[in-house]
Structure formats: C-alpha cells, structure tokens
Amino acid sequence: MIETRDLTKMYGDLYALNRLNLVLEQGDVYGFIGPNGAGKTTTMRILATLLNPTWGEAYVCGNSIYTGAKDIRRMIGYMPDFFGVYDDMKVIEYLEFFAAAYRIKGAARKKICEEVLELVDLTYKRDALVTSLSRGMTQRLGLARVLLHDPKVLLLDEPASGLDPRARIEIRALLKELRAMGKTILVSSHILPELADICNKIGIIEQGVLLVNGAVKDVMRQVRTDIVLNITVADRMTEAADFLQRLEEVESIDEKTDLNDHTYLVVKLKEGVTKYSDIARRLLDDGFELTTFKEDEINLETAFMHLTKGITS
Numbered sequence: 001m002i003e004t005r006d007l008t009k010m011y012g013d014l015y016a017l018n019r020l021n022l023v024l025e026q027g028d029v030y031g032f033i034g035p036n037g038a039g040k041t042t043t044m045r046i047l048a049t050l051l052n053p054t055w056g057e058a059y060v061c062g063n064s065i066y067t068g069a070k071d072i073r074r075m076i077g078y079m080p081d082f083f084g085v086y087d088d089m090k091v092i093e094y095l096e097f098f099a100a101a102y103r104i105k106g107a108a109r110k111k112i113c114e115e116v117l118e119l120v121d122l123t124y125k126r127d128a129l130v131t132s133l134s135r136g137m138t139q140r141l142g143l144a145r146v147l148l149h150d151p152k153v154l155l156l157d158e159p160a161s162g163l164d165p166r167a168r169i170e171i172r173a174l175l176k177e178l179r180a181m182g183k184t185i186l187v188s189s190h191i192l193p194e195l196a197d198i199c200n201k202i203g204i205i206e207q208g209v210l211l212v213n214g215a216v217k218d219v220m221r222q223v224r225t226d227i228v229l230n231i232t233v234a235d236r237m238t239e240a241a242d243f244l245q246r247l248e249e250v251e252s253i254d255e256k257t258d259l260n261d262h263t264y265l266v267v268k269l270k271e272g273v274t275k276y277s278d279i280a281r282r283l284l285d286d287g288f289e290l291t292t293f294k295e296d297e298i299n300l301e302t303a304f305m306h307l308t309k310g311i312t313s
Contacts, residue, residue, distance in 0.1 A: 001026050001153055001184040002047065007056035009042050009208075016042045018208040019056070024186065024201070026152075029179050031195035031216075032188040034205035040188040041081065042208075044155045047186070048078040061152055077146030081158040085138060087131035091122060094130055095144060102149040116144040120174060136167025143174065154178065156187040172198060226251075228296040229267040229276060234289035241265055243286060249273045264292060 002024040009017040017039045024030050032040050045051035047060055049069040057064065063071045086094055095113040104112055117123045120140040125133065133141060139159060146154065159175070160168045175198050178185060189195050195202065196216055203213040212219050233240045241253050244267055254266040269276060280293045 001028070002030075002058075002060055002186065004043075004047075004058040005056055007043070007046065007058050008054050009039075009046065009051070010054040015208045017046075017053070020205075020208075020210055022203065022210070022213065024184055026184055027179075027182050028201055029175070029185045029187065029199045031199035031202040032186060032205065033195065033202060034188075038205045039208040040205060041157055043205075044078065044080075044157050044186065044188070047072075048076060048155055049073060050078075074149070075151055076153045076155060077149070077151035078155045079142050079146050079157060079159060081161055083142050085130045085141065087129065089130050090127050091117070091130060091133070091141060092126040094141065095148065098145050099148045104148065112148055116147045119147065119177070120144045121170070134167070136163050136170060139163060139167070139171060140174065143171075152184060154183050154185045154187075156185060158188055160189055226271055227269045227273060227276065229269070229279070230264050230292055230294050230296050231267055231283075231290070232262070232264045232292040233283070234291055236288060237263060237265065240283065240288050243283070243288070244279070247279065247282070249276065249279065266296065 002022060004020050004022045007017055007020040007022075008015070020039070020043060022030075032043070034040050042051065046053050046065065047058055049065050049072050053065075057066075059065070060068075060072045061075045063069075063075075065072065086097070089097065092113060095116065096109060099109045099113055114123070114126075117126055120143055122137060122140055122144065125137060130138070130141065143156075143159065156175075160171050163171065175185065175187065179198065187195070187199070199216060201214065202216055202219055204211045204219075231240070231244070237255070241255065244250050244265065245253050249269050250267055251270045252268045254268075255263060256266055257263050267279075276295075280290060283290055283293075
C-alpha cells in the first residue's frame with residue numbers, strides 16, 4: 001500500500017530525509033517515531049503529494065507520487081499535526097462542506113456524515129459550533145473529516161498531540177477500531193507506549209535516517225543484547241538471591257520494588273545465554289516456591305532512548 005525507495009528531501013545542504021526505504025502492506029499500522037525535526041512530517045507530506053522530494057520514489061496504492069498524485073489523493077486521508085477548522089460552522093455543517101468537496105452528493109452525503117460522527121463518538125455534538133469543541137473533540141472531528149471518502153490509507157501526523165490522558169485513550173481506541181476495519185495507517189507520535197499497543201510495525205527515525213524498521217517484537221529483540229528475568233518466590237527472597245548468584249548463567253542480581261511495594265529479583269543473564277527454563281527447575285528442586293518467573297520485556301520508550309541521541313536535522 002505504501003512503498004518508498006531512497007526517498008530524499010534536501011534543503012540546501014541539509015538532509016530533512018535521507019534515502020528512506022519503507023514498505024507497508026494492507027492492514028499494517030506503522031508507528032513512525034522520532035524526535036522533533038527527524039523527518040516524520042516531511043515523509044507524510046511527500047506521501048500526501050503536498051511536497052516534492054529532492055530525489056527518490058514513493059508509491060501509494062500502486063500510484064507514483066510523480067504521475068499519480070490525483071489518484072493518491074482520492075485514496076488517502078491525511079491529518080496534519082495542526083489543521084485549521086472553520087469556527088463559525090456547526091460540526092455537521094463542517095463535515096457536509098468537506099463531503100461536498102469530495103463530490104459526495106444528496107442523501108449519501110448526509111448518511112456518510114452521520115456515520116463518521118458515530119464512528120468518532122461525536123454524534124451528540126453534531127449541532128454544536130466547532131469553536132465550542134475541546135482539543136480532543138477537535139482532533140476527533142479532524143479524523144472524521146479524513147474518513148468521509150473512505151480512504152484506504154491514513155496518514156496521521158501526531159494525532160494525540162496536546163491531548164489530555166482521557167482524550168489520548170479515546171484516540172487510541174479509535175485507531176484500534178480503524179485497524180479492525182482494515183485501514184493501512186502510518187501514524188507518528190511521541191506517546192510511545194500507546195504506539196506499541198496499536199501498531200504491528202514501527203520505525204525509528206533521526207536526522208532523516210531510518211535507524212530501525214520492522215515488527216514491534218523484532219525491534220525490541222534487536223535493542224536488547226541480553227536477557228533479564230524477573231523472579232519472585234513466596235518467601236526466602238534473600239536465600240533465593242544467593243542461590244541464583246552462584247549459578248554459572250547469571251551475571252548480576254538486583255532487588256527492586258514495584259508500585260504495589262512488591263519486591264522482586266532482577267536477574268541479568270550472561271551474554272550469549274538464551275535458554276533459562278532450567279533455572280526455574282533448579283529453584284523448584286531446591287525447595288523455593290516460585291510466584292513469578294518471566295523475561296523482563298523492553299518497552300518502546302527504552303528502545304527509543306537506546307537508539308536515538310536527540311539530534312535533529
């Protein structure tokens with residue numbers, strides 16, 4: 001659905017985008033992550049045919065950005081990070097105006113406007129003035145607008161930007177619903193844990209260069225170079241720590257406390273050790289009652305901090 005080949009954008013000697021290669025299949029939800037100025041918005045503007053690259057090629061739904069711009073615009077819904085709304089219009093009037101721009105006519109236009117309002121949970125605001133909407137509601141209205149013509153591909157630039165926690169949860173739920181509808185979505189965001197929950201693929205970009213690209217689990221595996229286990233036992237925690245420290249596979253042990261004041265052991269295995277089920281067996285054989293034994297999963301924020309330096313183009 002989306003493919004870029006050595007996509008590059010320069011401003012003088014400055015690379016805003018440097019040989020970007022991406023492939024998104026139908027139904028992919030791709031999280032585009034990077035610091036401000038990394039090249040995320042530039043990429044989306046090029047894919048939306050609003051900005052020409054310096055060189056390279058990009059295809060959206062099989063159409064080249066050079067020769068198929070009109071066809072691409074019919075198939076995409078582009079939601080920029082900041083977009084203008086007409087404050088003196090009612091919500092339903094705002095949507096009907098844009099539906100008319102998409103040449104949706106008569107009864108079909110009214111039906112579609114009501115359907116997208118229901119999808120983004122703004123039906124109860126249909127007759128309210130746009131100026132009366134909160135930031136979160138305005139974002140949902142913007143998303144409703146780009147859905148009017150039932151696009152196959154959504155380009156969402158920081159859709160959760162500036163939203164309070166409740167509004168972010170609502171946007172996340174809406175994106176999950178769009179994913180269930182089979183939309184192909186390219187979404188950029190700094191709300192990293194929420195992207196990990198929504199996306200099946202992620203890319204981390206800095207200074208216009210794509211540092212990592214792939215399935216979420218593969219990216220996490222790529223960042224982590226060793227295995228860390230979280231272990232708790234019913235009692236005898238100190239004895240368990242001493243026992244584990246004597247094992248050949250174990251490099252180090254720390255004791256930590258979670259938000260509920262539960263203590264657990266953080267066991268780092270030596271480099272190259274990938275199998276650890278035998279550790280659980282030996283604990284049990286030695287009379288310890290295991291209550292937790294799991295690999296500590298690296299999260300998206302940790303991966304982001306590990307791979308980027310906070311440098312902008």
